[in-house]
Amino acid sequence: MKIIYPSFILIIFLFTSSCGGFKEAGKVLRNEKTTSTDEFLVKKRDPLALPPDYDKIPEPNSQNSDVKEENKNKVKKILQKSVEEKPSNNKTSSTEDSILNKIKK
């Protein structure tokens, strides 16, 4: 009788009442995980996803050849510029000479 009475009460209470919902007390009793603002929690990363223009990205080998050509073009341009700049240097040297000559006179 001692065992039957508490279990009888518990069964009546559990089955006739309907308190519930999904509040904190229920979660604790049902051993559910709770979300808290713990500053030491490690933030989970988002799952990996393909970029939207994934198909437009060039293939690895084709990119290398393009880069090489671009580099060659850049070098050529730099060399051309240096050649074009040389006469200007001469000019400056000539003006210097003329000034020096005037001074000497």
Place this chain on the structure above:
Amino acid sequence: MNFLKGFKENKNKIFKKENFYYLTIIIIIFTLDRISKIQIINNFNDTPYYLNDFINLNLIWNIGIGFGFFSTDLSYLYNLITLVISVIIIILLHIFLNSNILDKLIYAIIIGGALGNLCDRLVYKAVPDFIDLHYNNFHWFTFNIADIFISMGIIIFIIRNFFLKN
């Protein structure tokens, strides 16, 4: 045969004059519960309604039993639980009819609340809970008027049977 005989005896006992008051208590509790639930269901918005620092009104549908146990989307399990609850209420009615005066009062309170929750399970396929008792951020289980009466009945039952037996 004994069961049928007992059923016929109980049927005669229900309509006895002495049980009239207790049946009235059951009907009053059932009506109070129904009115409160209908008012909440018809007038409630999605946002919780603030009453004071300890009580909010927040409508939550419970498809399980007490403390949210057996909350499941499986219809056959839901129907099985409803059947079990109905059987428990019939057993309670049987005990109620064969009890003394004070026990009848206790069982009447419990049966009134239990019938209120059973009615919701049959009509809405879930029980609306709306009283959100809380202290700061800790919220107790959301409950309804029927749960209050069932808890009251159980507490009086425990006090009577375990502490005031003599």
